[in-house]
Amino acid sequence: MKNHQAIDIDAREKLFQDLRGRGFRMTPQRESILNIFYELPDGEHLSAEELHQILQQKNAGISLATTYRTLKLFVSVGVLRELDFSEDHKHYELIHENEVPHHHIICVDCGKTAEFESPEVQKLAEKIALEKKLQLIDVQLKIFANCLHMDHDTSFQDHDSMKTFTP
Amino acid sequence: MKNHQAIDIDAREKLFQDLRGRGFRMTPQRESILNIFYELPDGEHLSAEELHQILQQKNAGISLATTYRTLKLFVSVGVLRELDFSEDHKHYELIHENEVPHHHIICVDCGKTAEFESPEVQKLAEKIALEKKLQLIDVQLKIFANCLHMDHDTSFQDHDSMKTFTP
DNA sequence: TTGAGTGCAAATCCTTTGCAGGCGG
């Protein structure tokens, strides 16, 4: 399972420096949280609660309040992307350089999600931003569908059990 | 300001019949809520709280609980679309036949939204659904951008004041 | 040293739900 760890040690340290440069303190809590996202398989996302549970398992001893505060901070500085799958809570995923733009399919029946890559969507958004004189920040496409109970094991991610998958 | 009212009286009555046929009761509360969405300018969306306030102003005397229950019902039967703009609450808009697929631009700075039409996005989603053997239900594209404080009066919708606009 | 960051618990906000009474079909 490919993850960000092997290739991005440098990028991670660069990010720490960047954040310090922007006046943020690089606490062990923030570092732990960032590391978890870097070590996550490509395209996988976590809710605040899931992240907090992982931190607990690692004995990182980070409070839920700090988890929420850190997620919010990382979103505001462009390190994480906030996703909404029409559930009662948000999900978060890493934004890393040289990521291939990807988007989400959500099964309205079973609630699982799958990712797919689509440079076309990105191009389209760039065209629209140019037309409308907007500074493009992020693009998110959600396809709601019924997966008809096919391909669950291979393509879809189960949020609550954090099952991994190979698209 | 174009709205659904003039053209869709029949569609509205047809919908009532359809819902009744599906075993739902057409109460005055449900009718009032549906009417509000039909009378809303094209492409405009409401939060539960905004909808409830409009109902109050019209002396419809509908409780917040029923407002939420009805929104949820209409989403589940495909009458309304649930939107998320990374705020702390959802928004809802009417899904009506012969609607031109439209999507949303959200200004990360001021929080306002604008709609734009894009048949390309729809086509792309249909292609992906076909490839992956999914039954396509809905497509939502969100473009996060900075509007640089331009065109607020003409293109962007202010959620909380429900200011209307002409895209 | 110092004020940004943290943990804890209480608070807040949005949304859901239990229950008794109301009314659509």
Add this chain to the structure above:
DNA sequence: CCGCCTGCAAAGGATTTGCACTCAA
């Protein structure tokens, strides 16, 4: 009539915040 719907108020769940203490720079 029957049982789906409603209003009310209380509950629930996710997220935020006040406060005193800690520690990164």
